[in-house]
Amino acid sequence: xxxxxxxxxxxxxxxxxxxxxxxxxxxxxxxxxxxYKQEKKAPTFLFMLTSSGIEKKSxxxxxxxxxxxxxxxxxxTATQTGDSAVYLCAVEADGASYGKLTFGQGTILTVHx
Amino acid sequence: NxxxxxxxxxxxxxxxxxxxxxxxxxxxxxxxxxYRQDPGMGLRLIHYSVGEGTTAKxxxxxxxxxxxLKKQNFLLGLESAAPSQTSxxxxxxxxxxxxxxxxxxxFGEGSRLTVL
Numbered sequence: 001x002x003x004x005x006x007x008x009x010x011x012x013x014x015x016x017x018x019x020x021x022x023x024x025x026x027x028x029x030x031x032x033x034x035x036y037k038q039e040k041k042a043p044t045f046l047f048m049l050t051s052s053g054i055e056k057k058s059x060x061x062x063x064x065x066x067x068x069x070x071x072x073x074x075x076x077t078a079t080q081t082g083d084s085a086v087y088l089c090a091v092e093a094d095g096a097s098y099g100k101l102t103f104g105q106g107t108i109l110t111v112h113x
Numbered sequence: 114n115x116x117x118x119x120x121x122x123x124x125x126x127x128x129x130x131x132x133x134x135x136x137x138x139x140x141x142x143x144x145x146x147x148y149r150q151d152p153g154m155g156l157r158l159i160h161y162s163v164g165e166g167t168t169a170k171x172x173x174x175x176x177x178x179x180x181x182l183k184k185q186n187f188l189l190g191l192e193s194a195a196p197s198q199t200s201x202x203x204x205x206x207x208x209x210x211x212x213x214x215x216x217x218x219x220f221g222e223g224s225r226l227t228v229l
Contacts, residue, residue, distance in 0.1 A: 004155070034216050041222040042117075042203070043156070048216030088155065092216065097163055099144050099207045099218050100171065103155035 002027040004104035023089030024071040031094040038086040119221035134189040136204030145187040149200040
């Protein structure tokens with residue numbers, strides 16, 4: 001059974017801080033690892049990491065994948081109040097239908113002014 | 114740009130009642146999914162569809178049925194609601210062209226269902 005564990009479960013920081021969110025996984029025949037941001041309602045896609053793309057960056061957000069140690073981190077630098085959200089990590093198994101994801105519990109990030 | 118639209122957004126049911134959640138997408142996506150989200154458990158896949166007329170079971174399919182009669186619509190049915198089905202339900206869609214997958218699921222805004 002595929003499994004994703006995120007840590008910490010919640011995190012409170014002040015604007016300008018840098019945060020690191022962790023995601024460890026167990027999956028049979030890894031295909032990809034994905035990060036989503038969920039504010040009030042619908043999760044929105046951040047990154048997809050695969051064997052051929054183990055590092056992604058977009059503005060203040062970056063993510064790396066360690067396939068050997070089976071984990072990923074999501075880094076947010078110079079945090080802003082708008083970064084407050086639940087961050088979801090998910091894995092996709094090779095051979096499974098696209099989009100058939102196993103999600104972690106999520107990390108609740110709160111950024112205070 | 115509607116994207117993925119779910120109806121209804123909120124519903125309260127009594128145990129044993131039935132209902133249907135409707136998901137509609139206007140992006141011509143082949144793949145559609147129903148997930149449920151419960152506190153402390155993340156999102157769990159209920160059923161999914163890889164194309165019109167096809168459906169398949171996900172991680173937690175018991176107590177639910179689905180249909181995909183039209184490419185743009187994916188219906189989730191509860192035949193006899195139970196309190197354990199109290200949850201927030203998310204529909205999502207994605208596309209795959211010639212086996213290339215961007216990994217991006219487009220989610221609806223969720224439907225909050227309470228079963229008393």
